[in-house]
Amino acid sequence: MPSNAPSPHHTGDDRLLEIRDLKIEGQTDGIWQPIIHGIDLDLNRGEILGLIGESGAGKSTVGLAAMGYVKPGMRFTGGSVNFDGRDLLSMPDKDQRRYRGKRIAYVAQSGQASFNPGYRLIEQTVEAALVHSVLPRDQAIARAIDLYGKLSLPEPEIIGFRYPHQVSGGQLQRAMTAMAMECQPDLIVFDEPTTALDVTTQVNVLASIRDIVQEFNTAAIYITHDLAVVAQLADRIKVLRYGREVEDAETQRMLSDPQEDYTKSLWAVRNITRTERSSDDIQLSVKNVSASYGKTVKVLKDIDIDIPKGRTVAVVGESGSGKSTLARSIIGLLPPDNGEVLFQGDALPPSIGARSKDLLRRIQLIYQSPDTALNPRQSVGEAIGRPLEFYLGLKGRAREARVAELLNLIELDESFAYRLPGELSGGQKQRICIARALAANPDLIICDEVTSALDQIVQEEILNLLIRLQEELGITYVFITHDIAVVRAIADEVIVMQMGKVVEKGSRSAVLDNPQSPYTQLLLSAVPKMDPGWLDQVLAERSK
């Protein structure tokens, strides 16, 4: 046993899970490459371990390995997974299956995908108990209903008889937790169980998970990329990066006194501070705009906002609030039913086809996912060069020179012009998208969740880049996001949307520090804070 293995609670027979020197390889293009480079992990009975890291850190792989399982296309190449004294990796599949579902259970990220669409929830909840002969059918159903109640699902007696598609996302996550609890396992692996949920839903699901795990004294591995979320549940936190352990410490210590620079960078976005500015020079104003998909679904209701020139306006809301639809209406993809959009005082034609090339040039859009925003078959030079040629008529040498200039502006080397998007990292691709927007010399850039698909440290870099570009070029940003931390970092003004309506607008300090509308207050209170006591505090305040 390696001497550096951290084991804060180590008390001999209390130990439930011991992973030693775990190594896993994955297959890409027919070649096996290491993904997990020797990880140790210890877990006592009733203990909750937070497993945290960014995409590609291998946290889900480690979580599944705790069940003796690897995804197809991966394989164990070394180490051991000792569960309650027996090595899961060295036993035959048949014996492994006796542990899975019965003594170690799993809760996945998306209930929509992880529940079989063909069976009712209750069938799936009791399945493991029946297959492993834990309970007879009637008792299994009774326990499932009891668990539904404990996890505060509405109408616990009835809800199990629905099909997955008839139940909301938050309810599915609760039902999946009930499914994991059915056999009263010793260990549950939670793999980002609240990541796909809106913040206001996340709080309640989080509270339900915490309560039930405590009630049954179940040990848990809680996987997430959000340190603030895991701080509410975990006794101990382990940080992973590139398949290696970075740091492992008790939750309090990890938050108050992180040892590694990488750990500190996990809340990098929260370090950006920018003074708020105001302006009376209006660049774009949306006047009483309503819009709908098809003829029936109204997604924007009477939106009335002003965007000041050279400033950053953040549009905040949860999924379904209409914030992205607002962007589509401004850009001309979804002509409004009524109302109009004024650009520098003149009405914008409602659809793209009706706008002049010059108008199209002046308003640019940057997307959330840089992976899908760049044509994989066009080189970076072509991607950035096309708007130069299309809008400004630059060709040949002049075009090449300008591409190089733009690459420098976004802090990339000129040689990037010859690369294809597939060869770039997520952050680099997003920089290329920014350069493509800048190539048009726009007055206004709409940023649609531009940092949501990126890791924290990359988010910080991109936000700083955008701030710098605004200072140098005086471009106006409309920043669409669901992430309050990003709003705090970059916005001058904030617009809060809910169900297609603007519920609050004003300067950043006014909206974030002194919210007036109940929805804004709810939204802000639901954002997890880097404080283990936050969840209790919120719940206590709500129950008042």
Place this chain on the structure above:
Amino acid sequence: MRTAASVPVTAWIGFVVIAIYLFAAIFAPLLAPYGEAELVGRPFQPWGDEFRLGTDQLGRDLLSRLIYGARNTIGIAALTTMLSFFIGVSLGLLAVVRGGLFDHILSRASDVLMSIPQLIFALLLLSAFGATAVNLILILAIIDSTRVFRLARATAISVVAMDYYEAARIRGEGVVWMMRREILPNILPPLIAEVGLRFCFVFLAISGLSFLGVGIQPPTADWGSMVRESATLISYGNIMPLLPAAAIAILTIAVNFVADWFLNQTSGLRDAK
């Protein structure tokens, strides 16, 4: 890019066989000992030094006819496949880019065309227009282009759902740019694999129709009709009809081997992303 070593044996066999067939097709006049429709001996002469594979029911050299058959059958099938792709891909992309009613009408039209089994449809049209080589090519190309249309449209739709496509729309790009620069390069790999599969289908269909006597007409040497002409010999334990049939089967197997490998590879690349 992968190295040649990772290409499976089956695909290698496929490449070699295709090369041999193409060689035979291109250099047919040099390779064949006799002419395509030349009467050189008595009917049904046995295998021997004079006629390596014997003669057919009219006394033509079977080996020569097999070699010329490569030229005719493969040539017509390749021409049909190319035409079918030209029609199918351009309409498919246009349908997706234009969208709306245009797309709707084209899609429904192809649905209706596809709800008649292809061979039956071909028989119907051939009976109306007469069985000439040109008709055969046009009819099969049009029937087959519905499948290409559907594939091109389906793959193009996944491109249209991408943000980069929308970005080009917002930029104000025209239809031609959208089709040629944004969509086509991204759907090329599955389309190329489909060329192999469609060729196999067309090739089998032409051979089948010729076998039935409504495809390529005599005296043109063609494998399908050669099977039909000598079919009765099978009841005397003679393998003559099996030779042209085997020629068809072996080429189709080879093309399928290559197309299957290519298909696996392109879908593998898609999975990796």
Place this chain on the structure above:
Amino acid sequence: MRNSLIFSVARLIAVRLIFGCLALFLVSMLIFMAIELLPGDFAEAVLGRSATPETVDALRRQMGLDQPAIVRYFSWIGGAIQGDFGVSMSGFGSDTRQVADMIGPRLFNTVFLAIMAAICAVPVALSMGVLTALWRNSVFDRVASVATLIAISLPEFFVAYLLSYFIISKDMFAQSQMGLLLPDFVSQGFGWLLQLVPSFPTLAIIDDAPFWEQVWRLSLPAITLTLVSVAHMMRMTRAVLISLLSSPYIEMARLKGLSPMRVILHHALRNAWAPIATVVAFNLAYLIAGVVVVEVVFVYPGIGQLMVDAVKTRDIPVVQACALIFAAAYIVLNLIADLVAIISNPRLLYPR
């Protein structure tokens, strides 16, 4: 709640039925129009240049060509619905033959053969498809993959003649033309193997023989059709299951500790019925086309052979009738697949 369920199912099925009828209607128009597109005068084209003006006129009148196309279409389709497909042109002059009378018995023969092939092919293909998906990338899967790839490449007539050849030469394979080509021990061994194969009849004659005798006579054409369609169906079943097996809910089922068999049969298959039904419908339609060639090879008096003969003699009413029947079979098969998809999908049965 039960009532609303029945109502919504009925509504979905009604919609599909209407679409099916619409498709059939459009297809019948297409079949009719294809003949209208015939270059030049239809009657002249059929009778050839040597025909006298009188005979051409007579034919025109007999076929109602003096009437507008729309009238002819509706009288044709109206008759077809009642089983009257008009008069064949093969017996023009003295004795006229009703198309329906020509088709009737042959249609029965074809359906008999197709059903026999389907009964053999569908269970084999589905179970092999499930097994290859279950043992993905195993030796069995790889061998099956190459074998099916070869099988789908073979023209039906090649399979048919090869089988006939083996049956015909089975007693003297070692001395036959092909047997002499191969090394002695191979041809002897093969000849010995062939001895074990029953002597299937190589011509599929239909008469008043008892049922099992008829089945016996049809075994060779049925085997040919089975070989050709099993490969396609198996590959597609495998593809459907493998794409389902990559869904997160399958991973969840594995993580519940279920056995691989239960994962496939209980979790994957539950959602595979709709795509599998489509696969089966598609391949049975493929079988329909295969029937044409196989009937010709085995000189089997079915509708496929009738159609080929009609195409050669340009007996247009017969061609139209056969095409309509084949297309209708295809549309009905797809309709059944659609219905299976509806009743196996809770999303459609239980809306939110």
